[in-house]
Amino acid sequence: MRDTMYAIGFKQYGNPEVLQPLERSMPTLTPDSVLIKVVAAGVNPADTNFRRGAFRFVIRVKLPFVSGLDVAGIVAAVGENVHQFKVGDSVYAMLPTSEGGGYAEYAVVHSTTLSRLPANLSFMQASAVPLxxxxxxxxxxxxxxxxxxxxxxxxxxxxxxxxxxxxxxxxxxxxxxxxxxxxxxxxxxxxxxxxxxxxxxxxxxxxxxxxxxxxxxxxxxxxxxxxxxxxxxxxxxxxxxxxxxxxxxxxxxxxxxxxxxFLVTPNGEDLRKITKLVEQGLVSPVIDRTYMLSEASQSHMYSETKRVSGKLVLRIDETQAE
Ligand SMILES: NC(=O)c1ccc[n+]([C@@H]2O[C@H](COP(=O)([O-])OP(=O)(O)OC[C@H]3O[C@@H](n4cnc5c(N)ncnc54)[C@H](OP(=O)(O)O)[C@@H]3O)[C@@H](O)[C@H]2O)c1
Structure with missing residues (x-):
């Protein structure tokens, strides 16, 4: 396994241009977590609020901060206590709000917040769902x-x-x-x-x-x-x-x-119920625009117009995204 990975985030709060490429250490796998090779990441207004520093007096984050609270991807490794997921599974999750980490090649997710991908969604579609x-x-x-x-x-x-x-x-x-x-x-x-x-x-x-x-x-x-x-x-x-x-x-x-x-919280049980609704054809994500990871700042600019119909999604691993 590599020591570092590519990510997009910010070193100081500001407008969308503060988003920049960051070389980050690979996230550390804990006994109860799962390492995901991220294929696609959802963009939420929360990402733009964190970047602007709108929450800085309420939620403390460490800078540099890797943006992104929604990921869909493939399990690359599992902690020793994790038995319900295995390497190669297609999964998606919401990440803890104060930790972010979605706009990156890899993300570590607590196994209790994870769900397998809905069978009828691509990684891009699924990454629009969790938060x-x-x-x-x-x-x-x-x-x-x-x-x-x-x-x-x-x-x-x-x-x-x-x-x-x-x-x-x-x-x-x-x-x-x-x-x-x-x-x-x-x-x-x-x-x-x-x-x-x-x-x-x-x-x-x-x-x-x-x-x-x-x-x-x-x-x-x-x-x-x-x-x-x-x-x-x-x-x-x-x-x-x-x-x-x-x-x-x-x-x-x-x-x-x-x-x-109220504030949403990551919850695997709830996400699995949503997965069922998606597979029953009762719920499906509406995707307004998709972007490459390198275009994350453009996605934030569009999000900040408050005119997005449905969701925005970043393509992270081009080889797997469709
Ligand atoms: N508390 C939580 O846990 C939580 C979780 C998620 C989101 N949020 C917050 O909730 C808000 C909505 O999130 P979102 O992801 O749905 O945002 P969003 O996708 O950016 O919402 C865009 C939509 O808002 C509509 N809109 C904009 N101005 C409006 C107005 N004046 N009146 C009525 N509709 C208006 C637009 O529709 P039209 O063009 O048709 O007006 C557009 O389709 C954000 O402030 C977000 O930060 C909070």
Whole structure:
């Protein structure tokens, strides 16, 4: 095994141009982890936030930092306690947020956060799944405890998380209303939304009080536009953990709904459930653009336009990527 590998990351916080090639030591295999030869890596808004230093006072990372929280690839080695995966298996995973490490030739992943690749996805497609699909799944399943026939409003339905949330909520038997702009109407319709609201033409502020869950992918603070549409006893799920503050909490309580801002966590059991949904044809990743690893800064520039429909993916090992 080699001592060093190629990766893309940053030595100081800044704009997308700070992303640069880094020669890194090979990640160290521990008894409970798996070494993955990375074939493709997903790009998430979190990657751009880390690079800009937006989280620097909340999550400490060591610089230089290798970006990337989603990987798909081939098992190159397994720790001595790992029995459920073997060398040569095709796998994918979300990496721990504060560690990153996805934009690299190799990544080490704790075996409990890993899943085998869905049989019907390529490595490129699979690398678009973990973080965004886990966010949608954990929000709808763990926090909202969605039941069949629940009415769900998904704001930001055309983004990385939203495209999975629409499909997963539908697979859970919910009645899904998706909110997006005009250019993404046909996309969210294809994903299976039962009703669609074009926010450029209709304000969610005028919606009647009829939703059990409002899944909000915007980082609003402290009040959420459209929250008046949540039924009494319903819930507002926010992807902004900053929403767990006394002002927003009190406001939600006064208006008769629960408020939860949450953070996704890597979880192999949840990822294996998502894998099943993908293999059943109930969930599939939407990929907007793909890039070479060397084009990571371009992928960040596009992500930062906030106009990505679905996901962005980096091709890392060209010989295996298709
Ligand atoms: N808490 C967590 O664990 C967690 C996990 C994942 C992501 N996040 C955060 O959640 C947010 C969404 O993530 P993502 O991956 O879905 O982002 P994304 O893929 O970059 O979202 C892009 C989408 O957002 C939509 N959008 C942009 N501005 C909008 C607006 N004003 N109103 C409605 N929709 C708008 C766009 O659709 P249109 O062009 O149709 O407007 C676009 O399709 C990000 O801030 C991310 O950092 C948090």
């Amino acid at each position: 965004a699909a886990l966010t949608a799944y954990q929000g709808l399943n763990e926090y909202a405890r969605v039941q069949p026939n629940d009415k769900i409003l998904i704001y930001g339905a055309s983004g990385g998380v939203g495209t999975f949330a629409v499909q997963i909520a539908r697979a859970m038997g919910a009645d899904v209303t998706a909110v997006c702009s005009t250019r993404n109407l046909s996309l969210v319709e294809e994903l299976g939304a039962h009703s669609i609201i074009d926010y450029t033409k209709q304000s969610v502020d005028a919606l009647p009080r009829m939703y059990d869950t409002f899944f909000d992918t915007r980082a609003q603070f402290p009040f959420v536009k459209g929250a008046q549409a949540i039924k009494r006893g319903g819930r507002l799920l926010s992807l902004n953990p900053g929403m767990n503050n006394p002002i927003s909490g009190l406001y939600a309580k006064r208006n008769g709904y629960d408020l939860r801002g």
